[in-house]
Amino acid sequence: MTDDPTEKKFRAWFEKTDLTKKGKIDRDTLARAFREKEHPLFKSNDHIDQLFQKIDHKHDDLIDYNEFKSYFQKAEGEIKHAFDNIDKNHDGYLTKTDLRSYLEDNLNIKATDEDFEDFYKNVDQDHDGLIRYDEWRNLLLLVPRNQGSRLKTAFRYFNEDVDLSSDGDMTIINDYLKGVGYFISGGVAGVVSRTCTAPFDRIKVFLIARTDLSSTLLTKKREISKRNANHPPLNKIKSPLIKAAQSLYKQGGLKSFYVGNGLNCLKVFPEAAMKFGSFEIGKNIFMKIEGKSSTNDLSRFSTYLAGGFAGMFSQFTVYPVDTLKYRIQCAPLRENRQGIIWRTAKEMYKEGGLRLFYRGIFVGVTGIFPYAAIDLGTFTTLKQIMIRRKANREGKREDDVKLSNFVVLPLGAFSGTVGACVVYPINLLRTRLQAQGTFAHPYRYTGIKDVFKQTIQREGYPGLYKGLSPNLAKVIPAVSITYLVVENMKRALNLE
Structure with missing residues (x-):
């Protein structure tokens, strides 16, 4: 038997909790220990389940002494740190x-005032008007650390978010309100971002719809190389981006760069809302599957999966609007724009019914999975790494660390750029399926294989990356702005 007082303390705590004296604690035994200790949360089955999962590192539905000690040793250090702060x-x-x-x-x-007084009384166990460290520790040791804070979790359980049913189960009402907040944050961020970068999106669609090789970046480089061989004047060489911008401006002025933006905003609000909202839902689902008590502890694999599924769900919900937007953008710019949304929708329905609005849905939904997984997963992973490093450097807890906007911007730019480059060919093929038969893209396709085959035949493999430059020029600021708005709205709405 060790003489270490700390070891003796943890051993004593374990033995008091191990009511069956088997050296292992199951979930029911932990619940009984809660009742016998008369802990204020002993009626909360949800609370006990979360705590048990947090301690049970091996996920074998039993807590041995080493698991018990590991959890409470770390928990006590965090609790003492918070008390001193x-x-x-x-x-x-x-x-x-x-x-x-x-x-x-x-x-x-x-x-x-009422909620605070109720909470303070629960912590101040001897009711002397002051909270000693042992009172603070005894309460919070048995509270799981959700969203980076035991104190916040305890306050939620005791006050604003608690609704005890007849069975003693807890319903965390505020989780639903926060869920709505995630959807709203994503929707607003999407609208702001898309409006700021609408001209780049317009140029991208213009280049994708065209099939002449002069509009591809790679082919343009070949042209420049050939011209350099004959020593042409450099001021006569124009990039495809400049040519596209000039063409759009000549046909409709500045307004032509915002064609379809109104529809874009109607589309992007629910799309971004679904993306970020379902991402949080997905993380919580995987959190329960992995037996974690916080999404911050979620594995990177599950984080990326949650991002991919969130992208698929958001893409599916707005796909018909997406198809309609591409049709409008590929219409002649000089034609009457008044009522073009309803006119184009009627023409599409007359041409192919509802199926036409979902043309390319399979490649669109499956193609968005890797992009969303890389985008959301990479940003979340990098954000957690940066927070962890900053917390270690400044000697703070992770939940006390906030990343500045100057850090969020490049993180968003990097995650969006990597994702966009990886899946761009899929995006191009999907767009051509949606825009086929229009003024700007008169070609017809029987499916994804056919559009791929025709693209390679007419333009070669460089054609799969047509419009990549304006797309990246749009993605970098767009994703940066999106994450910037989302992160700041989450803070304003107290979602983290």
Whole structure:
């Protein structure tokens, strides 16, 4: 038997919890220990399940001493760190003023006087008006650390988000409100981002629809090489981007760069809302599958999967609007634009019924999976790495660290650029399927194999990357702006 007092303490805690004296604690035993300790949360089956999953690292539905010690050793260190941060004068006690200031300033919890008093009474177990460290520790040790904060989790359970049913189960009402917040944040971010980058999207579609080789970046390089051999004047060489911009401007002025943007915004709000909202739902589903108590602990593989499925779901919901948008953008610019949305929709329905709106749906939905997985997964992973490094460098807890906007912008640009480059050929083929038979793209296809075959025959493999340059010029600021708005709205709505 060791003489280490810390080891003795953890051993004593384990033995008090191991009511069956088998050396292993199952879920029911942990629940019984909660009841016997008369812990304020002993009626919460949801709370006990989360705590058990957090301690059970092996996921064998049993907690041995090493798992127990590992969890509580780490938990006690975090709890002590938080206590010292709140106890500004270091007198060993937390007053109501200390605790309320920390809730408001650090956790963005704006509690009513009644809610705060109820919570303080639950922590102040001897009701002497002060919270000692042992009272603080005894309560929070048995609270799972969700979303980076035990204190926030405890406050939610005790007050604003708790609704106990007749069976004693907890319904976390605020989770639903936060879910709506994620959808709203994503939708607003999508509209702001898309409007800012509409001209780039317009040029991209213009180049994709065209099939002459002069509009591809790779072919343009070949042309320049040939011209260099004959020493032509450099000022006569124009990039395909400049040519496309000039063509659009001549046909409709500045307005031509925003053709379809109104429809784009109607489409992108639900698309971005579904993307970011379903991403959070997906992470929570995988969190339960992996037995984690927080999405911050989710494996990278599951994070990328959640991102991919979120992209597929969002793409499917707005696909008909997407097809309609491409049809409008590929129409002659000089024709009457008034009522073009309904006119084009009627023409499409007359031509092929509802099926026409879903042309290319399979390649569109499956093609978006790798992009969304790489985009959302990479951003989330890099964000967590940056937060972890900053927390270690500044000696703070991860939940106390906030990344500046100057860090969020390049993270979004990188994740979006990598994803866009990987799946661009799929995006091009899907767009041509949607735009086939239009003024700008009169060719017809029988399916994804046919559009691929015809593209290679007419333009070679460089044709698969036609419009990549304006797409990247759009993606870099677009994704950066999207994540910037999303992250700031999440903070404003207290979603993290």
